Amino acid sequence: METNHTISSFYDYLGFMGEEREDSTYELELPINPFLLQDDGTVHPGVFATMLDIMMGATISRQTNSFATTIHLNLSYFDLEPQTKYTADTTILHRDGKYVTADGVVYDQDKNLIAKATGSFKLNPVKS
Amino acid sequence: MVTAVEKPQISWLEKNPFIKHLGFEPVVEERENVIAVKLFIDSNHLNIQQNLHGGVHASMLDTIHTVVLRNVYQTSVSVQNLNVHYLAGTSTGEIIARAKIIQQGYKIAAVDSEIVDEHGTLIAKGSGVYKIKR
Numbered sequence: 001m002e003t004n005h006t007i008s009s010f011y012d013y014l015g016f017m018g019e020e021r022e023d024s025t026y027e028l029e030l031p032i033n034p035f036l037l038q039d040d041g042t043v044h045p046g047v048f049a050t051m052l053d054i055m056m057g058a059t060i061s062r063q064t065n066s067f068a069t070t071i072h073l074n075l076s077y078f079d080l081e082p083q084t085k086y087t088a089d090t091t092i093l094h095r096d097g098k099y100v101t102a103d104g105v106v107y108d109q110d111k112n113l114i115a116k117a118t119g120s121f122k123l124n125p126v127k128s
Numbered sequence: 129m130v131t132a133v134e135k136p137q138i139s140w141l142e143k144n145p146f147i148k149h150l151g152f153e154p155v156v157e158e159r160e161n162v163i164a165v166k167l168f169i170d171s172n173h174l175n176i177q178q179n180l181h182g183g184v185h186a187s188m189l190d191t192i193h194t195v196v197l198r199n200v201y202q203t204s205v206s207v208q209n210l211n212v213h214y215l216a217g218t219s220t221g222e223i224i225a226r227a228k229i230i231q232q233g234y235k236i237a238a239v240d241s242e243i244v245d246e247h248g249t250l251i252a253k254g255s256g257v258y259k260i261k262r
Contacts, residue, residue: 010181013149013172035149044146045207046187053182069217070182075210 011054014047018058026058030086042080048115049075051088052104056119059090060100066123068100075117083108098123138163138195150184152191155224163199165192165225169218179217180251185243186212189254192225193239197258200229205237205258213253222246227254235260 011018014036018028028051030036036047053070060068086106094101100121106114138154141147150173153166167173167188175181190210197205227241241254 008175008181009172010175010183014183035145037145038147039140039143039145040204042206044144044187045190045210046146046150046183049186049190049210049212050181050183053186057182067177069177070214072214073182073186073210073212075186075212077207077209080206 028055028088032082043082045077048106052117055088056090056102056104060121064123066125068121071122072120073117077115079114085109163195168222179219185252188225189241192227192241193256196227201260204261207258209257211255216249216251218245218251
């Protein structure tokens with residue numbers, strides 16, 4: 001069964017766009033829309049939490065042919081001023097049976113570090 | 129596990145596009161004079177497995193942290209770190225987030241929080257460290 005590991009209602013609702021790379025990782029992009037901002041003009045931290053959760057979950061799911069359920073996320077934020085475009089990247093750090101730990105990072109259009117996450121995920125095999 | 133405030137100030141939330149887009153609704157629980165944030169889950173909030181998307185929990189926890197801190201400090205705050213434990217899945221109904229300030233410094237504050245559903249089931253636990261913009 002071919003599963004698109006990124007697309008969900010919430011993904012569309014925030015305006016994400018993504019594509020799978022040849023190495024089974026994903027490239028996720030987010031154009032800045034006014035509804036992603038807060039009253040002080042900064043991007044809501046939840047936007048980057050969402051981006052990292054999608055990105056890490058999708059990469060793990062693709063590489064293990066499973067659904068990845070998030071158990072825990074620890075997020076650090078470095079710059080919430082709005083930029084023109086964001087991209088995210090994932091590194092799988094460790095797998096032990098059904099449990100995976102991964103790192104995710106978000107960069108702006110100039111490759112400045114915007115946010116970073118470490119997450120724990122539980123794998124549920126995709127039923128064919 | 130909540131922080132009470134004397135006169136809740138939540139008018140700034142009306143001017144916050146992201147909070148409005150997601151449908152987070154501030155509520156003042158008058159019995160204890162505590163501010164909480166409520167969300168009625170709809171299909172836009174779900175992930176591919178038709179469960180509440182993890183980004184919604186994180187957004188909601190950051191929102192309640194910010195609401196509680198802004199009421200105490202009367203100035204804007206900026207998140208440095210956010211920690212989220214996902215404890216139970218949910219996909220329908222109403223969920224509510226509450227928070228408590230656990231360290232109230234001059235320029236840095238720490239907050240503890242939780243999200244429960246309408247039956248009182250603990251959905252997520254959060255904590256955060258925030259810089260106070262002085």
